Each structure stands twice: as C-alpha cells, then as structure tokens.
Amino acid sequence: MTPLLEVEDLTIGFGAAPPVVSNVSFTINPGETLALVGESGSGKTLTCRSVLQILPPSAVLRSGCIRFDGEDGPVDLLRLREREMRAIRGDRISMIFQEPMRSLSPLHRLGNQVAEVLRLHRDMGRAEARRTVLEKFERVGFADPLRAWRSYPFEMSGGMRQRAMIAMAMVAKPELLIADEPTTALDVTTQAQVLGLIRTLQAETGMAVILVTHDLGVVANMARQVVVMNKGRVMERGDAADVLGAPAHGYTAKLFAAAPMIPEVARPARAPPHDDLILDLRGVSKTYTLRAGGWRRPVKVTACRDIDLQLQRGKTLAVVGESGSGKTTCARIALGAERPDPGGCVLFYPTPGTDPVPVHDMNSAQRTAFQEQAQMVFQDPYSSLSPRMRVQQLLTEPMEIHRIANRAERRERAIEKLRLVGLSPDMLGRYPHAFSGGQRQRLSIARALTLEPSLLICDEPTSALDVSVQDQILTLLEDIRERAHLSYLFISHDLAVVARIADEVAVMRAGVIVEQAAPDTLFYNPQHPYTKALIAAQPEPDVSRPIDLELVSHGAGAPSSWPEMFRFEGLSAPMLRELEPGHMVRCHA
Template identity: 40%
Template sequence: MSSPDLTGPLLQVHDVSVEFTLPGRPATPVLQGVGLDVAAGTVRAVVGESGSGKSTLGRVVTGTLAGNGRVTGGAVVLGGRTLTGLSDRQYRSVRGKEIGYIPQDALLGLNPLLPVGVQAAEPLRAHGIGSRAERRARVLDLFAEVGLRDPLRVYGRHPHELSGGMCQRVLIAAAMSTRPRLLIADEPTTALDVTVQKTILDLLTGLVRTEDLGILLITHDLGVAAERADDIAVVKDGRVVRAGRTADVIADPGDAYTEELLRSSSLGFSGRRAAETRREYTRTIPADAPVVVRADGVGKTFRSRNRRDDDSVTAVADATFDVREGTTLGIVGESGSGKTTLVRILAGLTPADTGTVEIAGRPVVHHRRGAGQAELYRTVQMVYQDPFASLNPRSTVRAILDEPLKGHRQGNAAERAARIDELLEATGLPAALADRYTAELSGGQRQRVAIARALAPRPEVVVLDEPVSALDVTVQRQILDLLTRLQRELSLTYVFISHDLGVIAEVADDIAVLRHGHIVERGSAAEVLTDPRTDYVRELLASIPGAATAPRTALSS
C-alpha cells in the first residue's frame, strides 16, 4: 500500500477485516474488507442493524477492540498517520485527544463511584490540558451546551442519580472536552428524547462547521443519517453493501437491505402521518373493560444526602391516571422528566411519597412481605431500558429465562425448558443462543432476552421502560409487532415509556406527556397526536427525524 496523502481525508479505513475468537470455537469474522473515508468538516454515517459490525468498526478506529478481537487485514490512517499496529501506549496519545469517542451505553461508560463532572474532565486531565479550575469550567460549559439543566448540581452527581439520557449527555461532553479532530459517535442519541436528540445533533454538526471536525456517526436509523450525514455507508454482516453521498443513497437505495432500512427508519415517519394512522385505526375497547392500573395523586421527591430543602428534586408530582385491561398507556417525556420513577412506583420498586397505586384492585405497597407481594411481582413485570445493566453477565440466556420461572414456581424442569424455547422463538432469537452469555450477544439481542424474561411468568401488566430504544429499526419493528400480538392474544396491559412519539403513536391507546415530573397533557392517542393542546407536545412532534425536513446534503451546500 502506498503512503497516504497528507492532504487527503482526515480518516481513511482501508480494506479492514476483523475476527473474534472464543475458546473451543473457530474464529468468527465480524468485518470483511471494510473501506471508507471521513473528510474534515463532514459527517460520515455508518448504518446497519445490531450485529452488523458497525460498532466494531468504531472500536478498530479507536484501538479499543476486545482482547479476543484481532485486525486480520487492512489499515486505519488518521491525518496521514497509520494507527493500525500501534501499541496501547502509543494509542493513548491519540485516543481521547485527537479522537473522541461517544459510546452507545451510558451506564457502562461511566464509573458508578465517581461524580460525573470528574469523569467528564478525565480526558483533559489525562492529556495534561488546563488547570483543575480550567477543566472544571470547561466541563460546566459543555454540560450547559448539551442541555443538562443546572450544570453545577449535575457536576457533583453520581451516575445512578441521573437518568440514562442525562448520563449519555455527560459522555458526549467528555468526548468533546479536548476538541478532537475526529469524533466517533456510536449511537450517541439512542437514549435521548427527540428534542434533546435534535439539540445534540445540532451541536455536533455545528462543531463540524466551526472547528473543521470530522464525525463518524454510527447509527441504526437511516432517518437520522439522512438528516445529518454528508455520506452514508450501509453495513450488513460485516460488509459495506451500499455507500455514497447521502442524497444518492436515499434516492436510490440500490439493494433490498438498504431499502428495508429506509422503510423502517424514522425518515418514513412524521407526526402528521402517525396522527393520520391513529385516526384511521383506533382499537375499540369495551366500555366495561376493567381498570387494571390506577394511580391517584402519586408524587415522589428525591433529596440529597445532606437533606437540604433547596437541593431536592421533584421527580413526579400528583400523577393521576387509569389503564384499562388490554390497553396501552404511553408515557412520553424528555430524559429526567420522571418517567422511570413513575413506573418504578407502579411496579412496587420505589415507594411513593404521596398518593396511591392499585394493580388489579390490590394496593401496591413498597417492600411489603408475604404472598401478596410475590403475586404483585409476578403480575407486574418490567423491561428496562438498558439490557447491558439489567442482565447478569455471568449467566447464560437459558439461566436468565429460567430464573423467573423458578422464582415463581412455574413448572418442572421439562416444562420450563419448553417455555424457554417458546420465549426464544417468540422474541426472534435463535435457539442456539440459549447457551451463550450476554457478552456474546449484540445490544438488540440482549434487549430481546430482557423482553423474553419479562414475559416468562405470564404477567398481566408489563411495564416497558424504553424497550426498543437500543434496537435497530428493523428489529424494533419486529419487537413492536410482537408486543402487539402478545397483547391481543393474552389481554396484556402495557405501560409503555418512550421518548419517541413515533413509537408511542404506533402502540398506545392513551398518552400521558410528562414534563419536569408533571403530566402536562393526557388523552387518547388520536387526540394528543392530531390536536396537541400544548406547545411542548407540538415541539416533540416537530422534532422527530424526517417529520419536517428533507434529506440532508453536504454541510457546505
């Protein structure tokens, strides 16, 4: 290979191949001859489903492949310098300074023992940039830029005190702190509501213009890529199957896989279209359908350890609503709006300060002992937002699915094994995955395992906390179809949390919109989507990718 041209693209990926090995198994190819460029002042999007190899590509560029991963061919060149083959020590001078990295998983990306402000300043400290006071000031400025309310208070918080979306914004601030030349953004807005997603993407693309930054944007959503990228590379099974200028790829997908991604993406959704769909298809719910979930005046306030009144945060305030059997209540709101706190109260996992909750006519009492509480935990099951944190990495998929069956004493060993097979099939997971560990699965596969685990004891109410936010758009469609079918067949009642009104429009019969802990709008899905009463909901609808903008071309155009 000839020497790279110093005047060429900022990042050059030349014919890179990667394989992973596991004890007793043949090597598995993950990337096969991938090539692409990222020019300074542009955004290159890499689009593909979970497991396609797109995140592995980001790891190759940053030199952070897992120990069992190996680059078997090709080269990565940054600004004329070949990075492939550098020692870890040599890479440290590049990683975090010349290359910023925003990981997909916010909770795994932050140390639970350190305040997030300290962690966001770590790249600056590691590379000897600025004094302690200057680093603190830089982080506080960035916290404000990425949309964190009250940056000074957030600076001293630990990750468990913030929502998933807030943690993700901390990671974005950390990656931007050193003003890198290249930014690897691996699903940077997956956990964020649409308004903050727009803010973050506006911020990142603004940096492209003002600081001549190059961005490698890894995403499963072709709609996001169409709005923000100059060029797109579509990856399937470790190979680039379509690449080109964004407008060209959107106008002419060129192959069946890219066409399917386009159909499933947020580009195909608009608030108006969703509203029309809801108007045309509104399920008829019997007027006498019993109320299964009832919340009356529920409130929750969190206080800091020092108990200062002025340091308290009202997560939920006076929440009142009913959910009838066989229906779905969609709860929508920005990160930190109180959505997760509210549903944890419904499930008996967090005590309410005020108000009452009833499930199937029985009051929910936090940590009450006895058979009644055990029945509550069977009746109400949760699917969490983060499958990386909610699944035991030391257990196989089979053991994870068997645990709730054993815990609720459902069936003998043979019956439980048959039930596990049913759950794997229902959630679109190959039977061969049953004896694998979660570290061997993609993010989308892990979330499907989490959904299967929640369905295992045959609950009546399923609380879904952003259940598809980590999934690629095609698998997202499969999961939403699955949840719809299961609800119809089993008369399940859903409480469905999402920051994505596009998803809520498809699944919800009724919608409650939360903002700063308060329900600011509530009604049928058709009413909220076709005739929103508040500017806030109108803003949410307008912020959905593809809702009001055409596919994006070059930043310079």
C-alpha cells in the same frame, strides 16, 4: 483534499470462525459526517473500535489498514504502539459509547470524569476545567449543570448519563468524533439539541464525525455520506441524498420500510375506554433527598407530582417525555419498586370485576401474585441482566422463584420465548456480554415474558434496537397484547413508536403531565408548547425535511419561558384541564 481517516480492506474475526467484519472500506474528510447504518450485530461498532485499538482481547485483525492524517502525515493507527495511541484517544479522536453506564466509572462524580480529559490532554487547571465542563454540560441539555457535576452515574437517568458521555467526548474538541448510537437513550428534543451542538462544533472546529446509528431520521439530518452494513460487509455506500432518496440495494430498502414514522394522516378514532382498569395511579408524587457533603444541606428533588393515570385492561398507555421528566419514577412506583409520597396510591386489579389491591400495602401472598402478573422491561439491558448467568439461567430463574413447571418444561418455555423475540435456542449457553446491545434488549423482553404476565411495564424497550429489529419487537408486542390480552405501560421518547402502539399518550415535563390524549388527537391537534416541540424534534428519513431547531428550543425550554397560558415556575404548575372530551392540557384558565 487529503482524507482525515481512511479505512481500507478491514477484516476482523474471532478465532477460526468466519470474519465478523469483512473487507470494509470507506474514507472521511475533515468537517464531514459519515453514517454507518445497519442492524445490530452487523459489525458497525467493531469497525469503529478498531480505529482506537479498543477491540475485545479475542478479536483478530486479519487484514487492512486505518490511515489517520497525523501531524507528520498519515499514520496507520493499527500499527501504533499503545503509548502513541493514548496520546490520540480522547484528544484527537474521541468516542461516544452506546452504553454509558458501562463506560462511566461508578466511583467518581460525573464532573471529575469529564474534567479528567482536559487535565490529561490540555494540561488545564482545575478551575478552568470545571468552568469548561459546566459550560459543556449546559450545552448538552443538563437543566442543572452544577448538580450534574456533583452526581455519580447511578444517580442519573439513562438519558442523563448519555449526555455526560457526549460532553466527555466533545469537551476537548477532537478532530474526529466517533459517535456510537449517541442519541439512542435521549428524548427527541435533547437529541435535536445535541445534533445541533455537533453541527455547531463541526462548523467551529472542522471536526469530522463517524455516526453509528439505526435511526434513519438522524442520518438524514446529519450525514453527508452513508455506508450501509450487513453481516460485516458493506452493502451500499454513497451520498446521503442518493442513498436515502433512492436506495439501490434491497437490504437498504428493507431498512427504510421498517423505519417507524408518525403517520401523515390521523388513524380512525379508537374505541372509547371500557372502564375495565388494570392499573390506577392516584395523586402520585415522589420526592428524593440527595446527599450533600461538607456544610451543604441535603437537597430535596421532586421527581414527579400529582400524577393521575388509568390503564385499561388490554390497552397500552404511553408516557412520553424527556430524560429526567419523571417517567421511569412513575413506572417504578406503579410496579411497587418505589413508595410514593404520603397521599398517593397505586391500585392493581388482578381480574375484571375484582376489588383492587393496593400495590404498596400488600401482604406476602399478594406481593408474590402481583410480581408474577406484573413484569418490567428495563431501559438498560446490560445492567438488568446478570453478567454471571447464562441465558438459560436468566430465562428460567423467574420460573424457579415462582415454582412454575419442572426443569425440562422451564427449558422448553425459555426456548419458546427466545424464538418469540427472534433469537436462536443455540444461544442458551451464552453469557449476556456475548450479545450486541439490541440482542441483549431482546433477552430482557424474553425474560419479562417467561412468567406470562398480564401487565408489562416497558421502560424504553426499543431504544437500543435497530429499525428492523424494532419493527419486529413492536409487532411482537402488538401480537402478544392481542393474543394474551396483555396491558402495557409504555415509557418512551420515540413518538413514532408511541404513535404506532399506544391507545392513550401522557406527555410529561418537569415532573408533571402537561398533555394527555389519544394519539390521533395528540399528534394532529397538540396544544401544549412542549408537545409541539416533541413532534417537531422527531427526525424524518428525508434530507429535505430537517429538524426545526428553533421550534424545538422554544417548547423544550424552561417552563418559565413558555407562553403565558402554560407558564409556571417551581412547583406552581397550573391544573390539568379538559379542553375537549378526552384531551387534557395543563394550562391556566
């Protein structure tokens, strides 16, 4: 069989520095899936970008060729003119980028951006393109495809923006799909559905897929071939079953050892709560009014409702759920960035035994003190770090605002925090765009820690990290929590991460908490169908244990499709009931 794509001896560098991609070679046949696996900064993304000739301007192709099986036989993509490449990009070869906020235009609605692919490459009329895009939006997991069509990227969550990127890459049914961390920002149920969709399209069209990922569970469920990269070189390659089952290289074995997994056996029960609260959310709801054009009336959307959460001092409360379930809204309300609807309140306890401070009714002095004690690590480090500030400015700015220490001491603390998150002090003079996605997330964590807060709200802090760095960051967060008695409100869609770090887990769906318990109860005695779907959708690095898509689809469906005991429509959700001590489930009596 003639390979669809053949990369041979590819070497890429920047200036006179040593190459960042060195002598990389691999082939992929039609209908196959090849996984590029490795740590952040190993050269995976640069290798894939070279296929489409979209490397940074300063990058230099030092050697190699990339042959693509074109209509008139194999062509070297590196030798094609820009006009010839434009006919291939988005049509025969599509790419899903890792950072959707950076890749989507903030000035155009999502529907128009995705439909543009069909109008340019398929000469499709507006009505037919709209119908095709709405169908694709539904298949990638949008609950309301029409609303997604009308929305701008900044109106959607990170996971929903990633779904739009996936729809854009797949709508033209390309021959080769390059997926750069396509499911990083997605919850596990949507990830399972998207992986199923990619497999279905492969079966229908014979599409090949190059999958760039750090999730070994995704590799086990998708890939036929695996190429392991480190520092720009290929460490190991072969059939997925061989590489995953018996890794021959020490680096590959190291990656596997760092991969988070839900433990097979429940851990010993943790100590009961000590009732020393640091944060208390009571009856929190949030309703947004979306703009509407023309004759349409404004639409009201309830992001979350009737949320009651209590975070114990020195503990970790994890909130888990799909994109759009209201997790981040709860986090922003807890931090005071959003005001809840009337009737809800958030109380912060600065020190044990003191009276609580209402987060949304603080005076100026209380607000300043609260902002020093409570910090947030955002999901998207690209948009949360200023592109015009060097790393040193980014890390010292919070201390300057709060007038902490002198200039030399601020720099020393910045160096200390960089080392704490595994980065070199030599990076102080760089800008954020000079770092990989995983490195930028580490910078975001270091910035949040510079004020040495007592409460850290983490919104998907490890979603952009490869498994080895993720393991380091989780170990770091655990160590800091123990040393500094730090408290975490931890937002995540990765149950393996939650199982490791959380003392209490609240599962959210459709804006409400559907189940809440300690991890040793929730993961081994789940009661709600959505919780069961989350657990079933967690990919494992074992080719013999694929994701059960049928079980996932049952629990991840609309609340009106759940079993009668849990079923509800609209805002008429049943009460959250205590089935056993410490185990709450939203169900009918």
